[in-house]
Amino acid sequence: MRNHRPGRLLAVTAAVVTTVAVTAACGGGGDPGPGGTTAAGACEPAPPGTKVELTFTSWVPGMQKTVDLWNQNNPDIQVKYTEVVGGNDGTYQAYANQIKAGTTGDLGMIEFDNLPSFRLQNGLADIGGCQPVAEGIDGYPEWTRTQVSFGEEGAVYGVPQDVGPLALYYRKDLYDAAGLKPPATWDEYAQQAAQIQAQGGLIGNFMPDQPAWFTALAWQNGARWFTVGDDGTWKVDMTDPKTLQVAEFWQKLIDAEQVNTIPGIGDVEWQALDAGQEWTLIGAPWTAKLIETNVPSGNGKWAVAPLPQWSAGGTAGGSWGGSTTVVWAGSAHPYEAAKFAMWAFGDPAALALNNENGGQFPAHTGQTDLPALSEPSAYFGGQVIWTEFAKANDQVDPSFAWGPTMTDTYDTLSNGFGQAVNGQAKLADVLGDAQARTIETMKAQAIQVG
Amino acid sequence: MTAPTRTSTRQNPLSVGGATLFMILFAGYFLAPVWWLVVTASKTRAELRASHGLWFSGPFELPGNVADVLGFDGGLFLKWMANSVLYAGVGGAVATLVAAMAGYALAKYVFPGREAVFNVILAGVLVPTTALALPLFLLFSEVDATNTHLAVLLPSCVSPFGVYLARIYAAASVPDELIEAARLDGASEMRTFFAIAVRLMAPALVTVFLFQFVAIWNNFFLPLVMLQDSTLYPITLGLHTWNSQIPHNPDLQLFVIVGALLSIVPLIVAFLFLQRFWRSGLGVGGVK
Numbered sequence: 001m002r003n004h005r006p007g008r009l010l011a012v013t014a015a016v017v018t019t020v021a022v023t024a025a026c027g028g029g030g031d032p033g034p035g036g037t038t039a040a041g042a043c044e045p046a047p048p049g050t051k052v053e054l055t056f057t058s059w060v061p062g063m064q065k066t067v068d069l070w071n072q073n074n075p076d077i078q079v080k081y082t083e084v085v086g087g088n089d090g091t092y093q094a095y096a097n098q099i100k101a102g103t104t105g106d107l108g109m110i111e112f113d114n115l116p117s118f119r120l121q122n123g124l125a126d127i128g129g130c131q132p133v134a135e136g137i138d139g140y141p142e143w144t145r146t147q148v149s150f151g152e153e154g155a156v157y158g159v160p161q162d163v164g165p166l167a168l169y170y171r172k173d174l175y176d177a178a179g180l181k182p183p184a185t186w187d188e189y190a191q192q193a194a195q196i197q198a199q200g201g202l203i204g205n206f207m208p209d210q211p212a213w214f215t216a217l218a219w220q221n222g223a224r225w226f227t228v229g230d231d232g233t234w235k236v237d238m239t240d241p242k243t244l245q246v247a248e249f250w251q252k253l254i255d256a257e258q259v260n261t262i263p264g265i266g267d268v269e270w271q272a273l274d275a276g277q278e279w280t281l282i283g284a285p286w287t288a289k290l291i292e293t294n295v296p297s298g299n300g301k302w303a304v305a306p307l308p309q310w311s312a313g314g315t316a317g318g319s320w321g322g323s324t325t326v327v328w329a330g331s332a333h334p335y336e337a338a339k340f341a342m343w344a345f346g347d348p349a350a351l352a353l354n355n356e357n358g359g360q361f362p363a364h365t366g367q368t369d370l371p372a373l374s375e376p377s378a379y380f381g382g383q384v385i386w387t388e389f390a391k392a393n394d395q396v397d398p399s400f401a402w403g404p405t406m407t408d409t410y411d412t413l414s415n416g417f418g419q420a421v422n423g424q425a426k427l428a429d430v431l432g433d434a435q436a437r438t439i440e441t442m443k444a445q446a447i448q449v450g
Numbered sequence: 451m452t453a454p455t456r457t458s459t460r461q462n463p464l465s466v467g468g469a470t471l472f473m474i475l476f477a478g479y480f481l482a483p484v485w486w487l488v489v490t491a492s493k494t495r496a497e498l499r500a501s502h503g504l505w506f507s508g509p510f511e512l513p514g515n516v517a518d519v520l521g522f523d524g525g526l527f528l529k530w531m532a533n534s535v536l537y538a539g540v541g542g543a544v545a546t547l548v549a550a551m552a553g554y555a556l557a558k559y560v561f562p563g564r565e566a567v568f569n570v571i572l573a574g575v576l577v578p579t580t581a582l583a584l585p586l587f588l589l590f591s592e593v594d595a596t597n598t599h600l601a602v603l604l605p606s607c608v609s610p611f612g613v614y615l616a617r618i619y620a621a622a623s624v625p626d627e628l629i630e631a632a633r634l635d636g637a638s639e640m641r642t643f644f645a646i647a648v649r650l651m652a653p654a655l656v657t658v659f660l661f662q663f664v665a666i667w668n669n670f671f672l673p674l675v676m677l678q679d680s681t682l683y684p685i686t687l688g689l690h691t692w693n694s695q696i697p698h699n700p701d702l703q704l705f706v707i708v709g710a711l712l713s714i715v716p717l718i719v720a721f722l723f724l725q726r727f728w729r730s731g732l733g734v735g736g737v738k
Contacts, residue, residue, distance in 0.1 A: 057678060061698050082678050085687075089694040090674045097584060097675060101591030265697060271499060290697055359698065 043130035045335045050076070052336045055105030057082045058325070059091065060161075062357020066350050070340060077336045079107075087111055088407065099123040104328035106337040110158060111323040112147050113212060116226075116404045118326070119150060119157055120447070125327040128156035130338035136346055143398035144363050148324055150401070151228075158324030159341040160363035162354070164284030165317050165392035166216050169291065171279045172303040172381055174201070182280070182305035186249060189308045193258035196279050204280045205272070206250050207264025208421045211413035212320055213282070214250075218243045219318030219400040221310055226403040233450040234442060236403065238435040239428070245310075247427035254421060261421035270294040282307065284320040285361030285389040292379045300378065304385040307392060317395035322363065361389060405441045412437045484714070491515055491708040498704060515708045518701075527709060529681055530688035534667055535716065536599065537684055541606030542663035549609050549658050553616020554647050558629060568617065574610030579665075583675045590676065601676040602684070606666045612658035619654035620647065656727040663720060667713075685713040 046052050056067065056079050067081040084091045092114060098104040099121050110118055118124055127133045128149070133156050137145060144160035170182050178199065183189040193203040207213050218225070223243040227235045253259045260278055262268045265287070272278055273295045281287065291298065307317060325345060327337040344350045346364050354360040355372050367373055373386040403409055416430030442449045486503055492512035493501065501507030519527050556568050586605050590596045624647050632642040648655065670686045677683055680691065689709050692702045 059694075061695070083680060084678055085674075085691045086694045089690065094675060094678065097587050098591075101588050101596075103591045103596065267499065267703075293700055294697075 043127060043335050043338065045339075046333060052077045052333050054079045054107060054331075054333060054337050054340060055082070056080070056107040056325075056340070057084045057091070057105070058109035059084055059086045060109065060354065060358035060360060063354070065357055066344055066353045069349065069353060070343060074340075077340065079340055087114060092117075092407070095123065096121060099328075099330075102330055104330045106328060106331040106333060107341060108326055108328060109161065109323055110326050111321065112144075112319070113215075113402045113406045115147065115158060115324060115326075116150070116402050117406065120404045123326075123329055124157040125329045125331060125334050125337075126152075126155045126157060127159075127327050127334055127338040127341075128154045130335050132335075132339040132342045133159070136342045139346055139365055140363050141365055141393055141396070143319070143396040143400075144322075144324075146398045147401075158326040159338070159345050161323045161325050161345045162286070162321075162360040163363045163393055163396075164216070164286060164319045164321035164361070165389055165396050166220065166282055166284060166307045166320055167385075167388050167392050168305045168307055169281040169283050169287065169302055170305055171276070171298070171301055173301045174276070174279050182303075183308045184306075185312055185314075186308045186310055190249070190253065193253055194256070197256070197258045201276075202260045202278050203253075203258060204278055204282060205260040205262060205264060205269065206254055206417075206421065207269075208261055208417035209263045209414050210265060211410040211417065213264065214246075214413065214417070216284075216318035216320040217282070218246045219397060220307065220316050221246050222316065222397060222399075224399065224401070226401045228401075229450065231448075233448045234403070235450045236435055236439050236442070238431045238438070243431060244428055247431055251420075251427045254427075265290065267294075273298060284322075285386070286321060286359060288377075288380070288385060289359040292377075298379070300381050302380050303383050304380060304388045306388065315395045316397055317392045318400070319393075319396050361386070363393075367393075403438060403442070404447060405438060405445065408441045409434055409438045487707065487711045487714075488512075491704075491711045493704075495701065495704050498707075512708075515704060516712065519705050519708045519712065522705060526680065527685075527688065527705075527712070530683050530685045531712070531716075533599070533682060534684040534686075534713070537602050537606055537669075537673075538663045538666040538716075541603055541666045542659050544607040545609040545612055545662045546655050546659040548607065549612030549616045550648060550651060550655050551643070552613045553618075554620045554624070554643055554651070556613070556617045557620035558624065558626070558647075571610045571613050575614060579605075579669070580671045583672050586672070587675045596676050597678050597682065599682060602669075602673050602682075605672060606662075606669070609658060609662045609665075612662060615654055615658055616651065619651055623654070624650045653727055656724050660720065660724055664717060667717060685709065689713065 054077065058081075061083075063083065064081050067079050071078055084094070087110065092110075095104065095108060095110075095118065099118070104123065115124075128137075137156055140160045141163075144163060145156075148158045148160060149155045150157065168182055175182065178195070180192060180195070183192050189203065196203045215225070221242045223238075223240060223246070225236065225238050225243070227237070229235065250259070254261060260272060262272060270291075273281070273291065274297050276297075281291070283291075288304075291302065309316060325341045327334050327341065331337050345354070345362065346366075348366065348370060351360075351362040351364060351367065352370050352372060354362065355370060361367065361373075362370075368386055368390045373390075374384060376382045376384050412434040413430065416425055416433055417427070419425040420427050420430055439449050482504075489506055490498065490503060492506060492510050492515065494508055494511050497508040552571070556564060582605070587596060590601050595601055628646055628650075629642055632646055637645065667684075668686060669684070670690065673682075673684050673687045674690075677687065680688070683691070689706050692709065693706050696702045696706070
């Protein structure tokens, strides 16, 4: 789902508090740790005739209905569902506490960018050896499989739930009237930015408060912010040429006042869209429903095009948001929990419910077979926008990995971006600061950083 | 306690006017957010964005908005309200009773270690409740009591500051002679406490109760850490949940504002109702 606004402080507290638990860091290829991950071979179903009760928490609206459907059809594996507040709004803090107290229950929702943090807390069970997972994991796109395995062969630390491949929402009516086509490359995007400025509009918005959005753009260009060596030492590189290219691109647009620089994904943004100020919006699948609900005046005017590329004919993508469902290391029934997760985020009936009630764009590759995702959308001028996103999803670069202290990294980025759009800093410097600060935070948590 | 206030004839009208103006300015400063809340809660969602925040605009929708909030999601807001009243009411009352007894005992009984106990309690005043949330969570996890009413209620039942205040006040307002007299008349220590001390300490106890009531009412972090089940939430956590869901359901934006307005009503009622206890101490004139 989307990234945080309010609960940062809490999450930071969580990060600080968890420090104690993470003394023996075990990065990508580390050892499971005491009482930590379930050994892959130990994933056996409960003896026949046993009634298993599982707990599951998430903040996807309407997820209860998906759980109800499962409970109807699986009298022996009953799932008790609790809807909680968003991860960064407090639930990650709660998870961290529960891991320490050993009261996590069985299943929980975690966004991709927070997965490494919970892996480092030894909170996640490796369900790669559970038969339902081993059989079904290939149904998810490669990049999501890499994200949930941390590159460990055969490991699965979470079932991909929904994804946020970027695409370009654009005002088709304005583009048609101006005789423009949606930009295929970032060069074209920059050219159009000047043309649109001449017509009194703005091509889009650089959202200073949405660092995960910028991350997704750097991701598209092949940035590798976090890598883990064989010895478990992390390397942080947020100022590589790829990232700096993205930063300089936006810096020019900001300096030329060709893009808006208002907070994204909230009232301010909706007002700007409502007023017809911005001609495009770089967004994820979940953004569609938000635009539709919050900008009724745009009805029939918007359309979706592929994300512009750095080289003509390129096919690279990045993901903004997206989440997984994990089986906690403390679960007494990893097999049943994994079976439920694979069903809830892989079975067409479940995916249809998740999409209908929670607006989720499923990670599972079968997503565009869903009736709801193969229908033309009236708001988007009769376009079947989901095929665009499905294509984008296949193009997401599989090698991007998150760091273990993303909440903190995001904070530094959004504070810095806020200054940058006011002309008090340069985006490139903000990235340098964020890198330094991230390394500092990781060291403070006794994580090995090279 | 002090003699009734006398209006001095020597007061400078200019300074009286200045003081009044100062007070009015401050009252305005503190009431402006409440005013905004009332105005905004009476608008329609469309007017919310379109109109100025400090004046009414469009139809007066307050009753309709309140009904919407109360009816949303099967009356969830009313449940939160009831939870808040339970946590703050019971927690405040128990904390006041404990503080009164402890404060009275520390002020009026001489026993070894008295100052040590008092100092430990004073140290408790300095520890922020936020810092205690995680240890409390781990403790409650041990006994499997997280995610229950008790998880929020029990920690709310102690108020170190209340003990401190009660001790100071008991020392100043409960004369030893009265306690002596009660003992001579054959009253038990319990009876002396409840029949005499509590009444004399009433203004302080009302203060302790209100402080604790407001502190629990506004407490956010402890429930956040302890509770997962939204039917156990107090209003603070409930409104936070709604606020985080606004992008999915834009109606919630107005609901959060109306909910915030409703959530301060019990606080205002509590203050207006208990205010009169502050007027004067009962002990005035009790001892000559």
